[in-house]
Amino acid sequence: MKFVIAPDSFKGGLTAKEAATAMATGIRRVFPDAEYALVPMADGGEGTVQSLVDATDGQLLTATVTGPLGDPVTATYGLLGDGKTAVIEMAAASGIQFVDDTTHNPLVTTTYGTGELIRAALGKGVSKIILGIGGSATNDGGAGMAQAIGIHLRDARGQELPYGGAALANLATVDVSERDPRLADVELLIASDVTNPLVGDTGASAVFGPQKGATPDMVATLDAALGHYADVIHAQMGPDLAQAPGAGAAGGLGAGLMAFTHATMAHGIDIVVEYSGLKQQAADADFVFTGEGGIDFQTQYGKTPYGVAQATKSVAPHAPVVVLAGNVGKGVDVLYRRDAIDAIFCTVAGAKPLPQAIADGAHDVAQTAENVARMIAALRG
Template sequence: MKFVIAPDSFKGSLTAKEAAENIRAGLARVYPDADYELVPMADGGEGTVQSLVDATSGELITETVTGPLGQSVQAAYGMLGDGKTAAIEMSAASGIGFVTKKTRNPLVTTTYGTGELMIKALDHGAKKIILGIGGSATNDGGAGMAQAIGVSLKDATGHELGYGGGALGDLATIDISGLDPRLNTTEILIASDVTNPLVGDTGASAVFGPQKGATRAMVKQLDQNLTHYAAVIKATLGKDLANFPGAGAAGGLGAGLLAFTQAKMERGIEIVIAYTNLQERALNADYVFTGEGGIDYQTQYGKTPFGVAKATKQVAPKAPVIVVAGNIGKGVDSLYQEDAIDAIFATPDGAKTLDRAIADSNHDISELAENIARLIKASH
């Protein structure tokens, strides 16, 4: 009997690796002699670096970089087991977690630290970079990132622009002659499922600006500034990014990466599936277990359980895919219509507080896996 165990993290309680180990522990109480293939997963959002490091026996490296408000912060990135691929989450350096309700201000927050992490990774020998760009505190179009990797952004008086989306309205010239030359040959994969353009009613400022502290007036200013920024990029580099799908991700960081590096966008889950060799490891599987903290109808739009199900069905079509979740939300019946996920189970919640449920997560997931294994055994 071969079990493939490929969950995402259970946000706030377990990493993907810990979730996988707990599922295995439960299954092993019923099938102690089975083969277990543990593949920690992620979808490009929070936890992607940890999952890729765990799945490839890589390492985490912590650096001091510039936070979104210009402060020094500690940020970790991963070097994968191949020794040449770095995994970075922009939120580790430029994320919303570094600002408070009082200090958040997309007119001044910067992606400079994300660019610094990219350079640190190159210094460590990275030839490829996987960059997850969710959870940003920024709306600067990736301008700070660009400056950190050697791009000069100057105003009409010849002064370098300051931090934040508020400064982009003064942009007069772009000079890429100082760009770190290693980036010309570095493959960068942007892990993002966001398809918003850079500007307009569905752009970075209008859709995501308010959650980063932007008032209605600020949203208007930020959108105008990003429109100007896109126009200067087009005039200087010949790249038309204003309406490019995904350019608005992470406050326009998508646009900055596409403008100044050899980057391309891919769905986060597809990147993780490729780099963890999930399909190869799922060959000859009898059962596939996946999961995450919460599952609902949105799971079919780029989330880990659905991606795992679709990928493993291609190589092990007869292996049932079983989802383990902390809670089940609305519309999960739609997930069964795609012939990918076969069954969904939630851990017992009872009359627990959220804190209690988190504290019990190791036990509850393991117990649930054991009960599913007993059902499997009884059906054989």
């Protein structure tokens, strides 16, 4: 009997690898002689670097880069086991965790550090970069990232623009002559499920700006600045990015990547499925266990458990997919489909405060996995 165990992290508690180990620990109490394949997963957001490094026996690296407020921060990125693929989370350099209620200001925050992480990866001689772009503190259209990789964004006086989305209102010329030449030989995959355009009522500023501290006046300022940025890029470079799907991801970083690199967008979970080798591991599976900290109706929109279920069902259609989650929210009935999830179990043992539930995570996940395994054993006779 073979169990494939492919969870995401349980946010704030267990990494994906720790969650997989806890599930395997519980199941082994019932089936000690079974075969186990542990495949830590992610969906392109937080935990993607760690999951892909764990899944491929890669390594974690660090670099000192520019944070969203212009201060130095230490950011972690990954080099996968093939030695030729880097994986970056933009949030490691430009994330919302670097600001608070007193410092957040999307008029001035920058993605410059994300560009520095790209350059750090290029320095390792990689031929491919996977870039997860969730969790940003920025709304600068990827302008900071562009400047870090050698793009010059100048005003009418020929001066380089300062950091931040508001400064884009003064953009006059785009100069790509000093773009890092190493980018020409590197494939860049953007891991994102965001399809918002750059500007407008569903654009980066209107939808995501308030989450980063933007007032209504700031939203209007930023949306106008990004619109001007898109107009200049269109006039001087060709791409029309104002309404391009995904251009609004991470405060417009999607647009900057589309304009200034040879980047392509893909669903985060699909990228992780491919690079983790999940389908190959699942081809002869008897049971698949997955999960994450919380699950609800939104899980069907690119979240790890649903992606794992669809990927494994495509190669092992008769292998039941079991989800373990710390919180089971509303509307999970939509996840019960023939080509997806078969059963969902909450792992939290009894009513307890959130900090205690997090502290008990490994124990409770293992206990729930054991209980499910005992049910499997009873049904198999």
